[in-house]
Amino acid sequence: MTGAVEAGLGRPPFLDVVAIEAVYGASILALHDVSLSVARGEIVALVGPNGAGKTTTLRAISNLLGAQRGALRGGTIRWQGEETRRLDPADLVARGIVQVLEGRHVFGQLTVEENLLTGGYLRRPSRRQLAEDLERVYGWFPRLRERRGALAGLTSGGEQQMVAIGRALMTRPTLLLLDEPSMGLAPIIVAEIFAIIARLNREEGLSVLIAEQSANLVLDHADRAIVLESGRVVASGPSAELAASGRLAALYLGAADASTRH
Amino acid sequence: MSFFLETLAGGLLAGVMYALVAIGFVLIYKASGVFNYAQGAMVLCAALTFVTLTERDLPFWLAGLVTLAIMVTLAVAVERVVLRPLVNRSQVTLFMATLGLSYVIEGIAQLLMGASVHELDLGIPDLPVALGPIQLSRFDLVAAASAGALVIALSLFFERTRIGVALRAVADDPQAALSIGIRLPILWAAVWAVAGFVALVAGLLWGARQGVQFSLTFVVLKALPVLIIGGFTSIAGAIIGGLIVGAADAIAEIYLGPLLGGSVSTWFAYLLAVAFLLVRPAGLFGERAIKRV
Ligand SMILES: Nc1ncnc2c1ncn2[C@@H]1O[C@H](COP(=O)(O)OP(=O)(O)OP(=O)(O)O)[C@@H](O)[C@H]1O
Numbered sequence: 001m002t003g004a005v006e007a008g009l010g011r012p013p014f015l016d017v018v019a020i021e022a023v024y025g026a027s028i029l030a031l032h033d034v035s036l037s038v039a040r041g042e043i044v045a046l047v048g049p050n051g052a053g054k055t056t057t058l059r060a061i062s063n064l065l066g067a068q069r070g071a072l073r074g075g076t077i078r079w080q081g082e083e084t085r086r087l088d089p090a091d092l093v094a095r096g097i098v099q100v101l102e103g104r105h106v107f108g109q110l111t112v113e114e115n116l117l118t119g120g121y122l123r124r125p126s127r128r129q130l131a132e133d134l135e136r137v138y139g140w141f142p143r144l145r146e147r148r149g150a151l152a153g154l155t156s157g158g159e160q161q162m163v164a165i166g167r168a169l170m171t172r173p174t175l176l177l178l179d180e181p182s183m184g185l186a187p188i189i190v191a192e193i194f195a196i197i198a199r200l201n202r203e204e205g206l207s208v209l210i211a212e213q214s215a216n217l218v219l220d221h222a223d224r225a226i227v228l229e230s231g232r233v234v235a236s237g238p239s240a241e242l243a244a245s246g247r248l249a250a251l252y253l254g255a256a257d258a259s260t261r262h
Numbered sequence: 263m264s265f266f267l268e269t270l271a272g273g274l275l276a277g278v279m280y281a282l283v284a285i286g287f288v289l290i291y292k293a294s295g296v297f298n299y300a301q302g303a304m305v306l307c308a309a310l311t312f313v314t315l316t317e318r319d320l321p322f323w324l325a326g327l328v329t330l331a332i333m334v335t336l337a338v339a340v341e342r343v344v345l346r347p348l349v350n351r352s353q354v355t356l357f358m359a360t361l362g363l364s365y366v367i368e369g370i371a372q373l374l375m376g377a378s379v380h381e382l383d384l385g386i387p388d389l390p391v392a393l394g395p396i397q398l399s400r401f402d403l404v405a406a407a408s409a410g411a412l413v414i415a416l417s418l419f420f421e422r423t424r425i426g427v428a429l430r431a432v433a434d435d436p437q438a439a440l441s442i443g444i445r446l447p448i449l450w451a452a453v454w455a456v457a458g459f460v461a462l463v464a465g466l467l468w469g470a471r472q473g474v475q476f477s478l479t480f481v482v483l484k485a486l487p488v489l490i491i492g493g494f495t496s497i498a499g500a501i502i503g504g505l506i507v508g509a510a511d512a513i514a515e516i517y518l519g520p521l522l523g524g525s526v527s528t529w530f531a532y533l534l535a536v537a538f539l540l541v542r543p544a545g546l547f548g549e550r551a552i553k554r555v
């Protein structure tokens with residue numbers, strides 16, 4: 001399952017993750033053997049129960065593992081043909097990969113607008129450029145415009161998720177990594193956010209890799225899905241096929257189990 | 263009554279000087295979680311450099327610029343050579359590193375520039391100024407005004423500039439800052455450079471007031487209770503804390519000192535700080551995370 005093949009012959013490879021193994025500290029093995037790919041313009045879902053390694057996989061791609069005392073121990077990750085091992089997170093953001101962290105992580109003491117602006121700084125845009133980018137994000141999330149002056153920490157959970165996504169969009173990414181965007185949000189808000197992601201994908205060609213524990217909603221929007229369990233890929237394929245197959249049903253049971261144990 | 267007012271006003275003005283030192287700590291603590299014990303050494307180093315340069319007949323503005331350049335270089339070097347390799351270590355490790363650092367800076371500064379006491383005359387005559395019924399020291403007023411200008415400049419920096427906003431973002435959530443491509447080392451260097459600038463201002467004012475000498479590093483000891491009272495993470499807290507310490511110190515010295523038959527100003531601020539610790543452990547303006555679920 002190499003990206004180049006699935007994306008269609010002749011296209012340059014986009015994101016290619018091959019047989020990665022990730023550890024935290026010296027000994028906690030979080031990923032055993034994960035391979036996946038994302039083609040340009042695709043929405044790919046990464047589903048799996050609690051502790052399956054979804055977050056770790058995204059961190060490996062965005063090179064944020066280091067900040068968690070984690071590291072890649074094997075395998076390779078290529079972004080548009082380039083191996084990413086030596087790049088720091090900012091280099092990757094500059095090259096178009098940005099991750100929206102699990103749990104939103106807005107800058108609570110900054111206003112909504114300041115939060116968004118911070119996403120633009122890396123590119124060193126002119127004032128005008130920055131203002132245009134801001135307008136663009138407000139275009140996608142009109143609610144944020146109304147709340148622009150509010151401290152982000154005091155906005156609702158849904159608004160915070162929009163801030164986190166909007167802040168990431170300010171980096172002008174080509175691949176957006178979303179970690180559990182639905183976490184703790186009312187279904188109607190989750191639907192609103194997914195609808196916006198789908199439009200970003202259709203209208204701007206943004207590629208998206210979404211990690212979600214609950215597969216039902218994300219599969220409606222994703223072209224393909226990859227199922228993780230205990231740090232391994234256990235299934236993958238087009239969303240519709242996976243949704244129909246028994247493997248995912250088994251996973252649902254597992255996930256339901258895990259979440260009731262919480 | 264006017265004597266009381268005069269004591270109070272004098273104390274408040276002295277408090278501004280304490281706040282000036284405390285702000286240097288707050289900047290670095292907020293941005294990188296390091297309690298930079300070396301801030302006092304930086305104050306000494308700045309004052310010593312400036313005085314040495316003016317004694318070589320450099321004009322004030324040039325001496326100021328050169329000193330600033332040296333302080334910024336020093337700050338950036340400290341960040342790069344000492345703190346960056348220690349990133350992710352415990353707070354105690356970092357604190358010990360800055361403790362060691364403060365001796366190294368003091369040692370080298372004195373080795374290069376001598377350990378004798380230097381006069382630093384900023385050309386502000388220390389004459390009394392009448393303000394209604396009370397008389398205040400002109401030097402103290404100028405010092406307070408400079409500190410005020412510095413604080414305004416700092417808040418503009420944090421509110422209006424990209425680096426300033428990014429610094430607040432990093433202080434708020436380093437992980438999130440990393441995830442959107444903010445380069446933490448560059449910002450840490452920037453905040454150390456700003457702290458170097460604050461040390462320069464503090465060094466000039468303190469140096470002019472009590473002579474440039476080794477004991478300047480002990481202004482740290484005055485800043486500590488200010489930080490405990492105001493909170494380690496708030497510039498406003500540093501100022502309010504400074505004013506409280508300054509005023510309380512001055513009043514206690516006048517009214518309590520004679521009763522106890524000795525100087526109380528060396529320890530009274532700490533007594534106050536401990537009392538605050540018991541009531542408000544995070545200080546007046548200490549950060550409580552804004553969270554809503
Ligand atoms: N910072 C960390 N330090 C040590 N171990 C970690 C860390 N983060 C995750 N792990 C471990 O790595 C494994 C994979 O965790 P990960 O967070 O990637 O799973 P996940 O699929 O994102 O789960 P969830 O749905 O709960 O978010 C788990 O066993 C977890 O305990």
Ligand SMILES: [Mg+2]
Pocket residue numbers: 054055056102179180
């Ligand atoms: Mg996760």
